[in-house]
Amino acid sequence: MAKKIKVATTSLAGCFGCHMSFLDIDERILQLAEVAEFDRSPLTDIKHCGDIVDIGLVEGGLCNAENVHTLREFRKHCRTLVAVGACAINGGLPAMRNHIALEECLAEAYLQGVGVDNPHIPNDPELPLLLDRVHPIHEVVKVDYFLPGCPPSADVFWKFLTDLVSGREPSLSYELVHYD
Amino acid sequence: MTTNPTITIDGKTVPFREGETLMEAATRAGIYIPHLCHNPEFTPHGSCKLCTVQVNGRNCRACTFPADVGQTVLNDTQELNDTRRTITQMLFVEGNHFCPSCEKSGNCDLQGAAYFLNMLDGHFPYFYPSRQMDASHPDVLLDRDRCIFCELCVRASREVDGKNVFGIAGRGIGNRLVVNSSSGLLKDSELDAGDKATQVCPVGAIIVKHHGFEVPIGERIYDGKPIDEVSLAKEMAMGEGENG
Ligand code: SF4
Ligand code: SF4
Ligand code: FES
Numbered sequence: 001m002a003k004k005i006k007v008a009t010t011s012l013a014g015c016f017g018c019h020m021s022f023l024d025i026d027e028r029i030l031q032l033a034e035v036a037e038f039d040r041s042p043l044t045d046i047k048h049c050g051d052i053v054d055i056g057l058v059e060g061g062l063c064n065a066e067n068v069h070t071l072r073e074f075r076k077h078c079r080t081l082v083a084v085g086a087c088a089i090n091g092g093l094p095a096m097r098n099h100i101a102l103e104e105c106l107a108e109a110y111l112q113g114v115g116v117d118n119p120h121i122p123n124d125p126e127l128p129l130l131l132d133r134v135h136p137i138h139e140v141v142k143v144d145y146f147l148p149g150c151p152p153s154a155d156v157f158w159k160f161l162t163d164l165v166s167g168r169e170p171s172l173s174y175e176l177v178h179y180d
Numbered sequence: 181m182t183t184n185p186t187i188t189i190d191g192k193t194v195p196f197r198e199g200e201t202l203m204e205a206a207t208r209a210g211i212y213i214p215h216l217c218h219n220p221e222f223t224p225h226g227s228c229k230l231c232t233v234q235v236n237g238r239n240c241r242a243c244t245f246p247a248d249v250g251q252t253v254l255n256d257t258q259e260l261n262d263t264r265r266t267i268t269q270m271l272f273v274e275g276n277h278f279c280p281s282c283e284k285s286g287n288c289d290l291q292g293a294a295y296f297l298n299m300l301d302g303h304f305p306y307f308y309p310s311r312q313m314d315a316s317h318p319d320v321l322l323d324r325d326r327c328i329f330c331e332l333c334v335r336a337s338r339e340v341d342g343k344n345v346f347g348i349a350g351r352g353i354g355n356r357l358v359v360n361s362s363s364g365l366l367k368d369s370e371l372d373a374g375d376k377a378t379q380v381c382p383v384g385a386i387i388v389k390h391h392g393f394e395v396p397i398g399e400r401i402y403d404g405k406p407i408d409e410v411s412l413a414k415e416m417a418m419g420e421g422e423n424g
Binding site for chain 2: 083086089090091092093095096098099133135136138139143145146147148150172174177178179180
């Protein structure tokens with residue numbers, strides 16, 4: 001049997017919607033499993049890429065220091081890196097905080113917010129530090145392909161992966177390109 | 181009988197009338213040239229550069245450039261469409277375009293043009309400029325994050341409404357749409373919801389309130405039809421109206 005293509009996925013500052021949409025390929029996942037196997041992914045619960053993987057899908061942008069670290073490590077392990085969804089591509093809805101000072105954001109969430117009791121800003125050393133602004137991933141690593149959408153539909157994942165697996169240059173037709 | 185003078189666009193012979201721009205001649209011939217700041221109802225402005233075509237080897241803006249005999253025009257070439265995609269990416273990164281939360285999504289010309297040009301990402305680093313929202317008017321919202329400075333609202337307010345409500349101030353990344361009122365707020369301006377200036381914004385910067393998300397996803401303008409078809413259907417019909 002031919003060697004299977006290794007696919008890894010990760011979620012940074014996203015909502016997991018892109019991963020859910022990927023799973024919307026439904027029973028086609030069986031076809032995919034014939035030619036591909038999952039490495040690191042929230043779907044397998046493997047936390048780090050075992051070795052070099054062929055395709056790495058990144059959901060979410062960069063909102064904290066850990067996201068940046070994860071992305072850099074992920075890039076090192078992926079032959080082809082794909083930015084999946086609005087947040088990875090342009091920061092998405094989390095980036096709507098970019099014109100508000102970080103201090104104000106934290107105060108709103110943890111000090112003045114409705115229903116907050118014991119108001120204090122979390123400062124456990126385990127918590128990753130927030131970046132002052134949310135960034136899309138292409139500002140930090142080289143990105144090979146982009147799948148727009150919030151989320152991209154299952155058909156986008158399917159078209160892209162089947163193109164790539166069969167050695168075609170991936171392309172998305174008009175119906176498959178949307179930003180919402 | 182006099183025959184109209186002609187130019188060629190992508191090898192096709194296109195007649196034009198004295199004084200017409202390349203955009204006008206092309207539209208009448210059923211040829212789509214991508215555009216955002218051009219709207220046949222108003223004086224050309226020539227700011228977005230999306231309509232860049234090549235005329236006898238030089239890049240020009242089709243919406244302002246007069247047609248003339250002897251012109252060989254290139255329009256639908258990969259090189260020009262690549263340039264237009266880059267221009268569109270610049271428009272996206274210079275503003276704050278979060279389409280999933282925008283009422284105009286699906287009906288937006290900037291988004292429609294980006295889809296047409298198969299733009300998949302913003303390519304450049306994002307500026308995330310800080311711009312003020314003006315929600316003061318009871319019927320009209322001004323979300324400056326989405327403004328592309330096409331000046332269509334400026335032209336409509338001046339040329340049709342006779343009110344001069346809008347203007348552009350600043351330069352470069354500091355550009356801002358400003359409102360002509362004592363407080364600088366829309367609520368204190370002469371703007372009414374029915375004004376032409378509220379109807380012409382090609383993006384989601386000027387929005388008439390109380391109509392958000394009325395049309396479901398799947399039925400919005402650019403969900404089904406690409407902007408070249410939509411634009412030609414609309415603008416050719418407008419042209420016929422004028423001549424008829
Ligand atoms: S104005 Fe258009 S491009 Fe900008 S956020 Fe709204 S739909 Fe997207
Ligand atoms: S508000 Fe709309 S119509 Fe006015 S300049 Fe900005 S993009 Fe153009
Ligand atoms: S349409 Fe010609 S410059 Fe904008």
